[in-house]
Structures are given as C-alpha cells and as structure tokens.
Amino acid sequence: MIIMNKFKYYFVLLLAGLAIVSCNKKDDDEVVVVPLRDYAVQYKADNDSIEKYLKTNYITVTENYDVTIAKIPAGGTQTSIWDQQEYPLRIRPVSSRGVDYKVYYLSFREGVGERPCNFDEITVSYTGTFLDNKQFDSSYGVERNFNLDIYVTAPIIDGWPEIMPQFRVGTRNATGIDGSFTYDGYGAGVMFLPSGLAYYGNPPAGIPQYAPLVFSFKLLALKRSDLEYNASTQTKVGDGVPSYLEDLNGDGYLYDPRDTARYPTLSDDKIEDTDKDGIPDFLDFDDDGDGYTTRFELTKPTDQIGWGTLDGTSFYFGIRNYYPWDPMTDDTNTPNVDETEPRGIPRRPTGKLKDENATESIDNPRSFVPEDYTAPGRLRIHLDKTYPYQKK
Numbered sequence: 001m002i003i004m005n006k007f008k009y010y011f012v013l014l015l016a017g018l019a020i021v022s023c024n025k026k027d028d029d030e031v032v033v034v035p036l037r038d039y040a041v042q043y044k045a046d047n048d049s050i051e052k053y054l055k056t057n058y059i060t061v062t063e064n065y066d067v068t069i070a071k072i073p074a075g076g077t078q079t080s081i082w083d084q085q086e087y088p089l090r091i092r093p094v095s096s097r098g099v100d101y102k103v104y105y106l107s108f109r110e111g112v113g114e115r116p117c118n119f120d121e122i123t124v125s126y127t128g129t130f131l132d133n134k135q136f137d138s139s140y141g142v143e144r145n146f147n148l149d150i151y152v153t154a155p156i157i158d159g160w161p162e163i164m165p166q167f168r169v170g171t172r173n174a175t176g177i178d179g180s181f182t183y184d185g186y187g188a189g190v191m192f193l194p195s196g197l198a199y200y201g202n203p204p205a206g207i208p209q210y211a212p213l214v215f216s217f218k219l220l221a222l223k224r225s226d227l228e229y230n231a232s233t234q235t236k237v238g239d240g241v242p243s244y245l246e247d248l249n250g251d252g253y254l255y256d257p258r259d260t261a262r263y264p265t266l267s268d269d270k271i272e273d274t275d276k277d278g279i280p281d282f283l284d285f286d287d288d289g290d291g292y293t294t295r296f297e298l299t300k301p302t303d304q305i306g307w308g309t310l311d312g313t314s315f316y317f318g319i320r321n322y323y324p325w326d327p328m329t330d331d332t333n334t335p336n337v338d339e340t341e342p343r344g345i346p347r348r349p350t351g352k353l354k355d356e357n358a359t360e361s362i363d364n365p366r367s368f369v370p371e372d373y374t375a376p377g378r379l380r381i382h383l384d385k386t387y388p389y390q391k392k
C-alpha cells in the first residue's frame with residue numbers, strides 16, 4: 001500500500017504478469033492501469049545500452065575473482081570489456097516472452113564441481129550494479145542461498161537460472177571448530193542482464209523499472225531439487241529422481257511448455273516429456289505414462305535393502321529404499337555411513353524367462369541380470385512404458 005496526499009492507491013496484479021498498476025493520479029478516486037512495455041521494443045533499447053556499456057567500461061579482476069568495473073575516462077588507455085581478450089565475452093541465447101535475447105556474460109573460471117540445473121538451489125556470493133556502476137545489492141563476500149526455480153522465487157528474475165548452469169560449484173573445506181567453511185575451485189563470472197530477464201516492470205524497492213542489471217558472482221555450492229508437487233497437500237514431494245537427472249539431453253536446462261506466457265514458442269528439443277502428456281518429466285509423477293508412478297518403479301524390493309543374499313551369496317544392496325540413478329560409491333566425508341549403492345535404476349529385465357517355453361508376460365517375467373542395473377545408456381524402467389508388465 002502506498003499513501004500519497006492522504007489518498008490510498010493499490011497495486012493491482014494482472015494475469016500472466018502482462019500489466020502492472022501505476023499510482024498515477026487522474027482524479028481523487030481513479031487508479032491508472034499502465035500496461036507493461038513491449039518486451040521486444042524494450043530489449044532493443046536494453047541491448048543497445050548494454051553493448052555501449054561493454055564498449056565504454058573496463059574490468060579489473062583480482063586473484064580471488066573480486067570484480068571492479070569502471071568507466072574508461074576521456075583519453076584513457078584501458079581496454080574495454082568488449083575488446084579485452086583475457087576473458088572473452090560470451091553469449092547465452094535465451095528465448096523468453098517471444099523475444100530472442102543475447103545474454104552477455106564473462107567466465108573468469110568455470111569451476112571444478114557439478115553444474116546446477118536451472119531449477120536447483122545454489123550458494124553464491126555476489127554483487128549487483130546498474131549500468132552506471134552504482135551498487136544496489138551485495139552479499140559482501142558472504143555466502144547466500146538462492147533458489148533458481150523461477151516459479152517460487154520472488155521477485156522473479158529469469159537471467160540467473162539461464163547463466164548459472166554455465167558454471168560449476170567449488171569444493172567446501174571445513175576451517176575451524178566453529179563449523180565455518182571456505183570454498184576452493186568455485187565458478188566465477190559476471191552476467192549482464194537485459195531488463196526482460198531481470199525485474200522488468202515490477203522491481204523491488206531501490207531498482208528502477210526496466211533497468212538492465214550487472215551481477216558479478218562466485219558459485220560456491222548447490223542443493224539438488226526434486227520438484228514434483230502435490231496439489232492437494234500443497235507440498236513438494238518429488239518422484240525420487242532429482243530434477244537435473246530428468247534433463248534427458250543433459251544441457252542443464254528444464255522448461256515447462258505449459259507456461260505459454262514465458263515460452264510461447266518453446267522448441268521440441270527443449271521439452272523433455274517422455275510420455276508426451278504435456279507435463280515435463282521434472283514435474284510429472286508418472287514419467288512414462290504407464291499407470292505406475294515413477295516413485296513406485298524406483299522402489300527396491302524389501303529384501304534388497306542393506307545386507308542380503310544374491311544368488312546364494314551375501315550381498316550389500318545399499319541402504320536406500322530407492323534405486324539411485326546410477327551405482328554410487330561411498331562418500332569418504334561420512335566415515336560412519338556406507339553410501340555405496342552397487343545398483344542404479346534398472347532397465348526392463350533381460351534375463352531368462354520364468355518359463356522359457358511360454359511368452360513373456362506379467363505371469364511369465366524375465367529375471368534381472370547384473371547388467372540391467374549398470375549398463376550405460378540403458379532405458380530405465382521409469383521411462384519405459386512397457387514395464388512393469390501390463391495387467392491382462
């Protein structure tokens with residue numbers, strides 16, 4: 001609520017974020033609705049401003065990847081961000097709201113660990129500035145946690161989840177008895193975001209509408225997401241497969257084709273929907289549409305948890321109740337727990353039939369063989385509509 005000249009005005013949220021309310025006053029009791037600017041027109045202006053900024057400013061990077069950007073003074077000999085070659089300027093193509101963006105960014109170091117996908121949670125230190133190099137936000141070198149999920153983060157900024165998968169996290173090292181940590185080998189860079197991939201027409205306090213933003217960052221750590229959502233209980237329960245592993249083409253990006261406002265022309269190669277039901281796998285409880293939930297298909301038999309017997313020999317099946325994506329080795333950082341999982345999610349069984357003289361069916365299944373749990377490139381059962389066997 002904003003109070004102005006003793007009259008109260010309210011922001012009115014319109015569907016799909018296509019308009020915002022301005023507090024402009026026409027008379028004593030009328031609120032003026034101002035549509036958002038056209039995204040394509042605004043992007044042209046933003047891109048012109050960003051490219052001018054890149055050509056008229058220079059960058060200084062310390063050994064620890066702390067960043068300073070300053071305007072080249074009249075007669076200055078500094079090399080612009082645009083022209084310098086120590087950290088070549090990169091471009092990430094992003095299609096959003098009918099606009100094909102070119103997002104410029106710099107990579108000082110890719111990092112040594114895993115890459116986040118665009119729906120994971122990340123730990124970063126960062127600084128945000130405007131194109132006049134004035135700072136509007138900073139973690140001041142202290143780690144902060146952020147969720148890259150654009151559907152739960154508010155206010156929404158689409159640029160971070162598009163750039164962060166281009167980098168890798170570092171390694172975490174305990175430094176003291178107080179439980180503090182330091183990080184080594186983290187990814188570090190700078191992104192230059194047009195307003196359409198920043199806060200656009202609905203920014204938080206202190207940021208103007210339609211402002212392009214610059215973020216320098218260090219990507220320290222990540223937490224994997226599993227996003228399937230139970231609408232009846234309004235809780236995130238997951239299907240047992242982390243979202244990044246439902247990125248079947250492995251490019252680090254997941255998209256929901258039902259979001260036609262943000263993705264009106266999403267290409268087929270960006271839609272990972274095994275059963276073609278319109279729900280992408282990373283949000284679908286039954287990825288292959290065979291009537292069995294993914295969670296059910298990943299559940300281990302009760303006699304295959306912990307120590308058991310396999311082919312008459314003592315065998316360690318792992319302590320998890322569900323198959324991991326692939327076999328796992330023990331985590332040496334947890335000496336009191338053995339995280340070894342010798343088997344991953346299996347494919348449809350390829351062993352001998354129960355009755356070799358009869359046709360394979362729910363009553364005459366094949367047996368699993370060791371390779372069914374480990375073979376590279378196997379079609380895992382939760383993505384194979386032919387298994388479990390269909391009921392007669």
